[in-house]
Amino acid sequence: MSSVKDWAAPTPISENRSGLIGKGVDRYEGRLKVTGSAPFAYEVEAPSKPAYGVLIASPIARGVVTSADIAQAQASPGVLLVWTPDNVPAQGERGAKINPRSQRGANPALADRVEHFGQHVGFVVADTLENAKAAAALVRLTYEATPADLIFEDNLAQADQPEGEEDVRVGDFEAAFAGAAVRLDETYVSPLQNHAQMEPCATTAWWDGDHVTVHTSIQMVKGGQHTLAETLMIPSTQVRLITRYIGGGFGGKGQAYDDLTLAALAARALGQPVKVAYTRQQMFQATIHRPAVHMRVRLGAQADGRLDAFALEAVTHCRREAPFTEHAANFARSLYAAPNRLTGHRLVKLDIPAAGPMRAPGEASGMLSLECAMDELAEQLGLDPVELRLRNEPETDPETGKPFSTRQLVRCMTEGAQRFGWDRRNPTPGQVRDGRWLVGLGMAAAIRGNFLLPAKAGVRIDADGTITLRQGMTDIGTGTYTILAQITAETLGVPLSQVKVELGDSDFPPAPGSGGQFGAATAGSAAFAAGMNLRKALAELATGDPNSPLYGDDPELVSFGGGNIAVDNRAEPLDRLVARAAPDGVYVEGAITPAADARDYSQHTYGAHFAEVGVDPDTGEVRLRRMFGVFAAGRILNAKTAMSQITGGMIWGVGTALHEYNEVDPRYGSFIAQDLAGYHVPAHADIVDLSAMFLDEVDDKANPMGIKGVGELGIAGAGAAIANAVYNASGARIRSYPLTPEKVLAALP
Amino acid sequence: MKTSFTLNGQAASLDLDPRTTLLDALREQLSLKGSKKGCDHGQCGACTVLVNGRRINACLSLAVTHEGDEITTVEGLGTSETLHPVQAAFLEHDAFQCGYCTPGQICSTIGMLKEAADGWASLATADLTADTVLSDEEIRERMSGNLCRCSAYPQILAAIRSAGGLA
Numbered sequence: 001m002s003s004v005k006d007w008a009a010p011t012p013i014s015e016n017r018s019g020l021i022g023k024g025v026d027r028y029e030g031r032l033k034v035t036g037s038a039p040f041a042y043e044v045e046a047p048s049k050p051a052y053g054v055l056i057a058s059p060i061a062r063g064v065v066t067s068a069d070i071a072q073a074q075a076s077p078g079v080l081l082v083w084t085p086d087n088v089p090a091q092g093e094r095g096a097k098i099n100p101r102s103q104r105g106a107n108p109a110l111a112d113r114v115e116h117f118g119q120h121v122g123f124v125v126a127d128t129l130e131n132a133k134a135a136a137a138l139v140r141l142t143y144e145a146t147p148a149d150l151i152f153e154d155n156l157a158q159a160d161q162p163e164g165e166e167d168v169r170v171g172d173f174e175a176a177f178a179g180a181a182v183r184l185d186e187t188y189v190s191p192l193q194n195h196a197q198m199e200p201c202a203t204t205a206w207w208d209g210d211h212v213t214v215h216t217s218i219q220m221v222k223g224g225q226h227t228l229a230e231t232l233m234i235p236s237t238q239v240r241l242i243t244r245y246i247g248g249g250f251g252g253k254g255q256a257y258d259d260l261t262l263a264a265l266a267a268r269a270l271g272q273p274v275k276v277a278y279t280r281q282q283m284f285q286a287t288i289h290r291p292a293v294h295m296r297v298r299l300g301a302q303a304d305g306r307l308d309a310f311a312l313e314a315v316t317h318c319r320r321e322a323p324f325t326e327h328a329a330n331f332a333r334s335l336y337a338a339p340n341r342l343t344g345h346r347l348v349k350l351d352i353p354a355a356g357p358m359r360a361p362g363e364a365s366g367m368l369s370l371e372c373a374m375d376e377l378a379e380q381l382g383l384d385p386v387e388l389r390l391r392n393e394p395e396t397d398p399e400t401g402k403p404f405s406t407r408q409l410v411r412c413m414t415e416g417a418q419r420f421g422w423d424r425r426n427p428t429p430g431q432v433r434d435g436r437w438l439v440g441l442g443m444a445a446a447i448r449g450n451f452l453l454p455a456k457a458g459v460r461i462d463a464d465g466t467i468t469l470r471q472g473m474t475d476i477g478t479g480t481y482t483i484l485a486q487i488t489a490e491t492l493g494v495p496l497s498q499v500k501v502e503l504g505d506s507d508f509p510p511a512p513g514s515g516g517q518f519g520a521a522t523a524g525s526a527a528f529a530a531g532m533n534l535r536k537a538l539a540e541l542a543t544g545d546p547n548s549p550l551y552g553d554d555p556e557l558v559s560f561g562g563g564n565i566a567v568d569n570r571a572e573p574l575d576r577l578v579a580r581a582a583p584d585g586v587y588v589e590g591a592i593t594p595a596a597d598a599r600d601y602s603q604h605t606y607g608a609h610f611a612e613v614g615v616d617p618d619t620g621e622v623r624l625r626r627m628f629g630v631f632a633a634g635r636i637l638n639a640k641t642a643m644s645q646i647t648g649g650m651i652w653g654v655g656t657a658l659h660e661y662n663e664v665d666p667r668y669g670s671f672i673a674q675d676l677a678g679y680h681v682p683a684h685a686d687i688v689d690l691s692a693m694f695l696d697e698v699d700d701k702a703n704p705m706g707i708k709g710v711g712e713l714g715i716a717g718a719g720a721a722i723a724n725a726v727y728n729a730s731g732a733r734i735r736s737y738p739l740t741p742e743k744v745l746a747a748l749p
Numbered sequence: 750m751k752t753s754f755t756l757n758g759q760a761a762s763l764d765l766d767p768r769t770t771l772l773d774a775l776r777e778q779l780s781l782k783g784s785k786k787g788c789d790h791g792q793c794g795a796c797t798v799l800v801n802g803r804r805i806n807a808c809l810s811l812a813v814t815h816e817g818d819e820i821t822t823v824e825g826l827g828t829s830e831t832l833h834p835v836q837a838a839f840l841e842h843d844a845f846q847c848g849y850c851t852p853g854q855i856c857s858t859i860g861m862l863k864e865a866a867d868g869w870a871s872l873a874t875a876d877l878t879a880d881t882v883l884s885d886e887e888i889r890e891r892m893s894g895n896l897c898r899c900s901a902y903p904q905i906l907a908a909i910r911s912a913g914g915l916a
Contacts, residue, residue: 026840033848034836034855036783036823043782129777130768198787198795198849198898247785247849248898280788477847477899640843644901648846651900676792676896684889685873687902 002595008700012491012535013528013635017561020490024640028481028501029245038245042202044215046273050204051080053266053276054132055258056122056139057285058114061669062148062351065112065121069140073124076138078131080270083123084141085112089265092233107321108231109261114143115321116353117669118285120258125266125274148351150669152192152292152317159315159346162325167313167344168333170399173298176309176340180300184377188297188369189736190328191661193290194671195358196681199247200283205263206273213240216260219249220513221472225506227256228264236506243504246514249476251357252287254515281674288356289662289671291316293328295369300340305381305391307338312370315346322354323347328366331716334602335370335447337394352664353671357515359652360712363448364719368656368737371444371720375727379427385443385724386413386422397602405601405701408632409445412608412695416630417443419693420610429731430749437614439625440729444721446607446631448713451518452594452703455526456509459488459534460587465563465575467492468500469530473511473523475503478711479641483520484527486637487705491531493560494574509589517605517709520637522592525703529590537588538565538574545581548572592703601701605713607631609650609721615730617748620741622658622726629692629718634699634708646692646714653718654690655682657726658738754818756781757825765812771805772796774812775822783823783852787896794895797853797860798822804860806894823852826859835859838912839905846899854895854905861891862913883913 013021032038039045058065068084083089091108107113110121122139126132149155161167177183203216212232218224221241229236246253259276267274278286293316300309314328329343358364378388393410396403417423425441426432432439457471469488475481481501489499502508509530511523539558542550542565549570550558557567564571578586612626629650636642659680663672673679692714698706719737727733732747753762756779763778772789775781775798784807787795791809798807799821827833832840835858845851865881873890874881881887888909889902897905 024843027843027845029848030840030843030845031829031832033845033851034823034832034839035827035829036781036785036852037829038848039782040785040849042786043776045780128766128769129773130766134768196898198793198847198896199785200787246847247787248847250898277786280790280792477845479846641846644843644846644899644904647903648900651902675790676788677790681896681898682900682902683893683896684902684905685893687889687900688885690903 002593004595004597004701007704011704013487013705016490018490018493020486020496022636022639024638025482025486025496027479027641028485040199040245040247041204041215041217041243042275042277044204046204046206048273050273050275051125051127051270052129052132053123053125053262053274054136055120055282056136057118057282058121059668060114060143060145061117061150063114063143063145065114065141066144067142073135073138076131076135078127079124079135080127081125081266082139083110084139085110085121089269091231094227094230109258116319116351118282118353120286123262125270148669150350150352150664151666152348152350155348155350156315159348162345162347163323165345167342168399169342171340173309173311173340173342177298177300180308181303182301182380184299184373184380186297186373186376186735188295188372190293190365190368191737192292193358193660194284194662194679195250195252196676196679197248197250197252200278200280201253201257201259201287202277203259203263204273204275205267207268210234211238211240212264214260214264215242217246217253218243218256219246219253219474219476219515221474221504221506222510224256224260228260231261232264239506241506243474246474246476249514250359251361251515254357257287280676284671284674285353288354290358290365291318291326291355293326293365295328295366297369297373299373299377301377301381305383305388307336307392309340310336310338311342313344314366315348317348317350317355319354320349320351324355326355326365327362331363331366331447332370333399334397334604336392337398341399352669360448360715363716364656367444367717368719371717372723372735375724386417389413389445400602402600402602405603406697406699407606408695408697409606412606412630412632413445416608416610416628420628422610425728429728434614436616438617438729439612439614440725441612442721442724442728443608443610444717444724446609446713446717448517448605448716450603450605450702450708451516452525452598453512453518453522454593455511455522456589456591457526457530458509458587458589459530460585461534461574461578462585463575463579463583465498465578466500467494467498468502469527470502470508471511471523471527472506472508473503474514476514478514478519478645479638480519480523482641483524483637487524487527488531491528492534494563498563517712519711520709521703521707524707525592525705526590528705529592530588533588533590534586535560537586538577541581541586542577547580548577598701603702605633605708607713609718611721611725613722613725613729615726615744617730620744622739622744624654624686624688626688627690629714630695631692631713632695632697633710633713634697634702635706636694637707642694642710643692645710647690649712649714650690650692650718651682651687652715654686654722656737657719657722661738750813752813752816754815754820756820757822767811767813769812770808771810771812771815772807775807781822781824785849785852787850794857795850795853797857797895799856799860802863804857823856835912838908842904842908842911844901844904844908846901850895850897854897857892857895858909858912
């Protein structure tokens with residue numbers, strides 16, 4: 001196991017001689033994407049004409065399928081296959097090989113036991129999509145429904161501690177809170193949200209003998225491969241899973257869904273390629289969602305604002321048979337100093353679709369509570385909200401006492417305040433007008449954990465000098481292709497044009513995939529390790545080759561740059577060396593493992609959001625006018641893609657604050673919003689003057705490159721900054737997100 | 750049903766199931782998979798194509814209704830080597846992440862710029878009698894039929910401003 005002590009040494013990345021690290025180079029796959037020629041899973045050319053699969057969804061929330069009449073559907077034009085619980089092929093039990101971090105077991109596809117509205121209970125394959133859809137409408141299923149628990153608020157009484165978890169207590173919260181000079185005790189509600197990735201889940205599958213190839217839209221390559229192998233009851237070596245381009249994931253495509261299972265089963269049954277895509281409605285009902293969370297925040301402060309007592313208790317929900325906890329209180333364990341602390345979670349089990357991770361699980365919901373509560377406490381104390389946070393800045397992790405690896409939260413807040421013009425904020429709400437609009441400013445802090453997982457990567461150099469990095473990693477729009485190309489080019493001292501990156505293939509060395517903001521650090525560190533191993537292999541090749549100008553030199557003294565390998569002033573181009581000394585190319589692999597002593601540090605990314613909004617006092621409409629964020633997230637690999645990640649996250653925060661929510665229909669257990677007209681994600685017109693900056697930082701406790709993730713940090717706290725701005729603008733303090741016009745109108749003083 | 754139209758400058762003739770949308774005809778029969786299916790309900794804009802120079806949601810339009818039309822998809826704009834100026838601007842400004850909404854955003858941009866040049870008003874137009882000036886607010890309003898869940902909106906705006914010669 002490695003140690004963080006090994007990570008502080010200079011590397012080609014920290015030396016950055018070509019300047020590729022941090023440079024805002026264009027996306028590696030950008031030309032394919034702007035020309036529409038990047039094939040997503042449903043668009044891959046199959047070896048022969050594919051058939052089209054269509055899924056049929058349950059209209060009940062809980063019960064069993066009692067009968068299936070498929071005669072009419074089977075007789076419908078072009079139909080090749082109709083499956084219901086009666087005749088779906090046997091499937092193996094899943095779970096044994098699943099990576100618990102990224103995957104969980106799932107029921108077999110088309111099970112007769114219905115566990116939520118929208119669960120798939122039928123499947124039709126036909127020669128065309130139109131014929132498959134028409135036939136699906138002819139399948140007649142009957143059900144026996146059993147009582148279901150559908151509404152979170154109606155079931156709060158059954159909230160229970162998640163299995164294997166305990167509340168975290170430090171000091172004596174109750175006594176300190178009771179004795180505090182100033183107290184706040186409020187409950188904040190974050191709603192159920194949907195990922196709404198632009199690309200629906202989709203799979204194209206075909207068989208070659210007893211081997212299946214699947215192109216599917218999934219964030220985790222190995223998890224998907226093993227899940228499918230278990231389902232099909234074949235070894236994983238007979239499953240090749242490919243996922244080259246993914247039209248958005250955000251955590252919602254971390255696991256395999258029925259499109260993958262049924263496309264593979266049907267392709268086997270028919271001896272023909274089969275492709276299956278979820279409809280937009282099925283994306284809502286039959287994938288996962290971010291659950292609603294009720295968060296009780298209690299703060300007890302001294303008159304100068306220093307917190308003596310802090311508690312955040314979160315109650316959330318999951319599907320009865322699919323345990324998942326939205327850890328909305330975890331972030332707060334490392335955020336503000338307070339000697340007496342209490343954090344914990346309770347879980348309500350419902351018969352609705354499964355809850356699961358969605359961009360910044362925990363923080364995205366949780367920070368909506370505490371970061372509003374701090375704003376409320378600041379007002380009670382007569383303090384500026386930034387100042388209150390500065391007074392509660394801990395020197396070490398407030399729960400564990402561990403040192404922070406890096407922590408620039410204070411600078412994020414002070415730098416942000418200065419650049420945003422925070423000093424122009426009038427602390428009294430409802431005082432600033434611009435025409436019909438009430439105008440206000442709000443801020444919030446951001447924190448999101450940093451992680452490193454084990455991963456491998458392979459890199460080869462061919463006789464023409466082309467360097468190809470291969471990894472079973474994914475790029476869900478995060479920029480993985482691009483940063484891996486930059487890391488590889490900088491490590492080997494070659495121009496970017498000489499580097500190819502191939503991702504998303506279960507045949508490649510495994511990486512855990514995209515999620516939890518760990519992708520760049522994890523996949524990148526493995527790519528860096530592979531690059532360093534290739535340097536070593538090439539150094540030995542050159543110094544051992546009598547025809548090389550480096551012959552006889554010490555391999556340790558070899559340097560790389562400008563496409564050359566060199567010692568002192570003796571050099572030769574890499575392609576010449578490889579063509580002569582290893583004409584078949586050189587291939588090596590590299591791996592990263594987390595350092596045991598990394599856990600001795602409290603490791604996070606930080607930021608501060610500043611927002612200006614307008615509130616229409618007659619309609620309750622809230623419009624974003626300006627938003628700015630300052631973030632510290634380790635060394636930034638690509639200025640352009642990192643900025644897109646962070647502003648994208650901030651915009652998710654705008655959606656969280658103002659637009660996004662879903663509710664369960666108490667009659668059926670379905671979601672009220674089932675499409676993009678009903679579920680409002682931010683649109684162009686909602687986003688005005690939004691920008692961000694990164695602080696210089698290198699975190700040498702994070703990984704060998706000192707980088708951290710940026711994919712989730714931007715959403716953490718962003719919605720609270722807007723809610724606080726709404727209060728400052730109008731005096732409407734709303735503790736239930738999103739801040740829709742009817743809530744604003746009702747809360748206006 | 751036999752249907753003929755001009756597709757990216759070439760004559761195309763198809764024998765169509767009358768239920769087939771223009772989007773499915775493009776993707777499944779003509780192998781032009783650049784136009785994306787995000788919602789199939791005209792709510793996301795990922796399928797935006799140009800018909801006779803105007804942008805439409807191809808998922809809301811039956812293919813058989815396009816007899817004689819001139820259809821341009823993202824594949825008809827530029828190639829990887831020779832990008833259309835709007836495509837080049839999207840690349841330069843990182844106006845996309847996952848890339849799934851991107852062909853629709855690009856086709857929509859081209860249609861939108863033409864609408865503005867033709868003097869069409871939008872909800873954001875204050876003076877209906879004056880010449881259309883593509884302010885940031887106008888661009889955002891006119892592009893709001895194209896959703897981007899990665900939320901590259903600031904970058905898309907910058908790309909459009911630069912491609913439209915507005916920067």
